[in-house]
Amino acid sequence: MSNRITDLFNIKYPVIQAGMIWNSPWELASAVSNAGGLGIIGAASMYPEVLRTHIKRCHQATDQAFAVNVPLLYPDIDQLMGIIIEEGVKIVFTSAGNPEKWTSILKEKDIIVVHVVSSSKFAKKAESAGVDAIVAEGFEAGGHNGREETTTLCLIPAVAKEIGLPLLAAGGIATGASMMAAMVLGADGVQIGTRFAASLEASGHSNFKNKIVEISEGETKLTMKKTIPVRMIKNKFYEKINEAESRGASAEELGEILGRARAKKGMFEGDMDEGELEIGQVSALITEIKPAASIVADIMMEFRAAEESVAKFNLDY
Amino acid sequence: MSNRITDLFNIKYPVIQAGMIWNSPWELASAVSNAGGLGIIGAASMYPEVLRTHIKRCHQATDQAFAVNVPLLYPDIDQLMGIIIEEGVKIVFTSAGNPEKWTSILKEKDIIVVHVVSSSKFAKKAESAGVDAIVAEGFEAGGHNGREETTTLCLIPAVAKEIGLPLLAAGGIATGASMMAAMVLGADGVQIGTRFAASLEASGHSNFKNKIVEISEGETKLTMKKTIPVRMIKNKFYEKINEAESRGASAEELGEILGRARAKKGMFEGDMDEGELEIGQVSALITEIKPAASIVADIMMEFRAAEESVAKFNLDY
Secondary structure, three states: OOOHHHHHHOOOOOEEEOOOOOOOOHHHHHHHHHOOOEEEEEHHHOOHHHHHHHHHHHHHHOOOOEEEEEEOOOOOHHHHHHHHHHOOOOEEEEEOOOOHHHHHHHHHOOOEEEEEEOOHHHHHHHHHHOOOEEEEEOOOOOEEOOOOOOOHHHHHHHHHHHOOOOEEEEOOOOOHHHHHHHHHOOOOEEEEOHHHHOEOOOOOOHHHHHHHHHOOOOOEEEEOOOOOOEEEEOOHHHHHHHHHHHOOOOHHHHHHHHOOOHHHHHHHOOOOOOOOOEOOHHHHHOOOOEOHHHHHHHHHHHHHHHHHHHHOOOOOO | OOOHHHHHHOOOOOEEEOOOOOOOOHHHHHHHHHOOOEEEEEHHHOOHHHHHHHHHHHHHHOOOOEEEEEEOOOOOHHHHHHHHHHOOOOEEEEEOOOOHHHHHHHHHOOOEEEEEEOOHHHHHHHHHHOOOEEEEEOOOOOEEOOOOOOOHHHHHHHHHHHOOOOEEEEOOOOOHHHHHHHHHOOOOEEEEOHHHHOEOOOOOOHHHHHHHHHOOOOOEEEEOOOOOOEEEEOOHHHHHHHHHHHOOOOHHHHHHHHOOOHHHHHHHOOOOOOOOOEOOHHHHHOOOOEOHHHHHHHHHHHHHHHHHHHHOOOOOO
16 A cells, blocks of 8 residues: 555655754654654754764664755755765755755765755756655745745645646645645645644754644744745744834844844743744644654544545535 | 535535625626525625625526625625615625624524634634634635634634534635545535636626636735735735835825725726736636636536545555
8 A cells, every 4th residue: 555655755654744943853753754654854953963963863763764854055065965875864855945956966876855845836946856756835834934825725736736746745734634635635645844843752842842732823923024934933032023024124134133043042942932933823733742653643543534534525416 | 415514505515606806796696506506796896786786686597595795894784784684685694894793683584694704713703693604714815814824724624623613614725626625624615716706707807817817826915914914916006015015114004005996996997907906826726717607517526536536545554
């Protein structure tokens, strides 16, 4: 029993755990991979030698496939990619940048390359660059996000129409029902961030995990649109950004307010007021912090329930 | 064969055509109702006596159920509601305002009342006010929109969890596949605007209908967030608004730029540069202008195909 995504990664379920900055260590990636999904180490918040340690430990913790996520704009990109190749990582997810250069280098080393996009235009470019699969991520996703603000519901059918590659849906997906919805729209699987950020194994601060469980609808916002748009929780830091944007502040001033290490301060160090707290809209549906393996099992149980619900629609065509 | 929505409205398919300003005359409403869905006359762009004519003609054109959509902030609301009651309309969709007062008045006359919301908080209020069903409309929808920017994918499961009433999903839905996705997420049916705006029977100018077919991803934007947020096509008028917002213009200045009758100028009179062109993100998927009955038939054919695709997911749980 298989589809294009389970075949490509040699995994049991087409459930991919997103490689989230400050939230995706080897503990999370290996737990998801051992549970039948694909775990991803988030390299964006790691110094090169820290990443090496996470890869080594992940290899020790699972004999299943796992991946590393690398934003292509990362300053130490050459060093990071060198470590990924040296340490025998078999799958790389790239984001935030042009995949052309690194796709061909990684493909030469027989590494599977998946690129994250926010539009079908970028999906087509990634397909031309030779990637093996696409993640199409909608407006509702946490963290950095596209400028066109296309939601997952509109994005997935648009991308599915334009490309022939295996397609993962991301943004707004946390349950087996939303996984089913994404697959009905043309995806072959899903990439889930927010729900795994609220797992025991995620490396975010407990304040942050509790916050994910606590917040409800309307408590995240896509902001910083004059620089790089990012979805974050509406806390005191957000209010400063919002006030500045409302009076027409420049990208430069916004950058000054942001300063350095805001994401670390919030998600990793647990400062819920002054930190940048990146999370998706779907956090409103998350009600508990659980082991990653239970999350994978729940998603598949929900997926099966969704499949059964379809049979009950009972429409007279 | 039935569900809560088909039973409530006594219709064949749970496909509701949105009552869109300048786009939803009796010709469209009756065509949708005759094809097995529920057609809605959009009263927001009609003088009271114009609405009366549309209701009378709709009664003549179909013996099936149809509805009228009324924004509760409409200045002539008492007069409009009086006409709706006098002319024997059986179903009213209300939006943009508190449903409390009018729900009880309409219910006394045995009229079915449905209220449009953008959050589960407002859904619960509408349920308390005694409405018969809810439309939950996501960020990707065209025209006026909620402040929380929750997308349909995140909104539908959240509202379904909070209310017991029949639920219609709106925003980003144009095909049978997206109808299936919405129903998997917990909706009992869908309200579709954009695809019906591109129907032969819609009353928008042909320039506007052609524009809907022509535009692609990223060519609409939710804007005017300091006044009443509205999703529109990025034309010359939008660029003026965008420039003003970017430098921090006040709600007052934005109101001056908007001026009067912008929506009529654009959608009804066909001025593609200076008019306000309200349409959903899903316009990117619309490729032709068709009779409304064909659209209903296509949606149900696509829905059946989506149902068959689910059976092929073939996952090993």
